[in-house]
Amino acid sequence: RKEVEQDPGPFxxxxxxxxxxxxxxxxxxxxxxxxxxxDCRKEPKLLMSVYSSGNEDGRxxxxxxxxxxxxxxxxxxxxxxxxxxxxxxxxxxxxxxKVTFGTGxxxxxxx
Amino acid sequence: xxxxxxxxxxxxxxxxxxxxxxxxxxxxxxxxxWYQQALGQGPEFLTxxxxxxxxxxxxxxxxxxxxxxxxxxxxxxxxxxxxxxDSAVYLCASSLGDAQxxxxxxxxxxxxxx
Numbered sequence: 001r002k003e004v005e006q007d008p009g010p011f012x013x014x015x016x017x018x019x020x021x022x023x024x025x026x027x028x029x030x031x032x033x034x035x036x037x038x039d040c041r042k043e044p045k046l047l048m049s050v051y052s053s054g055n056e057d058g059r060x061x062x063x064x065x066x067x068x069x070x071x072x073x074x075x076x077x078x079x080x081x082x083x084x085x086x087x088x089x090x091x092x093x094x095x096x097x098k099v100t101f102g103t104g105x106x107x108x109x110x111x
Numbered sequence: 112x113x114x115x116x117x118x119x120x121x122x123x124x125x126x127x128x129x130x131x132x133x134x135x136x137x138x139x140x141x142x143x144x145w146y147q148q149a150l151g152q153g154p155e156f157l158t159x160x161x162x163x164x165x166x167x168x169x170x171x172x173x174x175x176x177x178x179x180x181x182x183x184x185x186x187x188x189x190x191x192x193x194x195x196x197d198s199a200v201y202l203c204a205s206s207l208g209d210a211q212x213x214x215x216x217x218x219x220x221x222x223x224x225x
Contacts, residue, residue, distance in 0.1 A: 006153075
């Protein structure tokens with residue numbers, strides 16, 4: 001089983017729709033969680049960190065469920081510019097910042 | 112300010128050839144990471160440096176892969192006797208220090224081994 005798993009998609013949604021992605025992780029020692037966005041043929045860029053209490057940044061909401069070992073990303077009012085691959089990232093506790101990336105979920109927002 | 116830069120952006124190599132990929136991290140960033148990203152996959156960790164010290168090289172797929180950061184800034188990832196399965200995008204990322212969790216990625220080097 002992979003340490004971090006995501007549905008690769010693609011998720012094809014119309015503009016204005018709400019879409020949610022989940023990501024599961026297998027290592028209970030995981031401590032920090034992030035969502036990165038990667039546009040086609042570009043480098044990953046940090047979208048948002050995920051906090052235990054959940055956090056929101058504009059149209060984006062991230063949540064963490066430690067008991068079930070998953071994190072989620074909700075995008076409201078999807079825009080064409082949201083089309084990208086969304087990478088789930090998990091960092092283990094202790095030591096330095098070794099992180100594990102999921103394979104990514106591809107989102108395509110359709111006009 | 113300047114971000115992470117990588118060169119070359121594209122590299123085509125014949126099987127068996129040696130290649131060297133360069134990463135210039137953000138000035139002052141202590142931590143530097145190399146990742147390998149195959150088509151349709153997420154980045155896979157290769158190695159980590161804290162200043163000039165290579166603290167983790169557990170992700171290097173074989174002894175043909177070697178990385179260094181001799182002065183604690185620029186890093187080079189070298190692949191000897193390249194194989195077709197080495198074809199991927201090689202991403203470099205840096206972060207300010209241990210306490211900083213945000214990694215800033217370079218644009219990557221796209222390596223194609225024929």
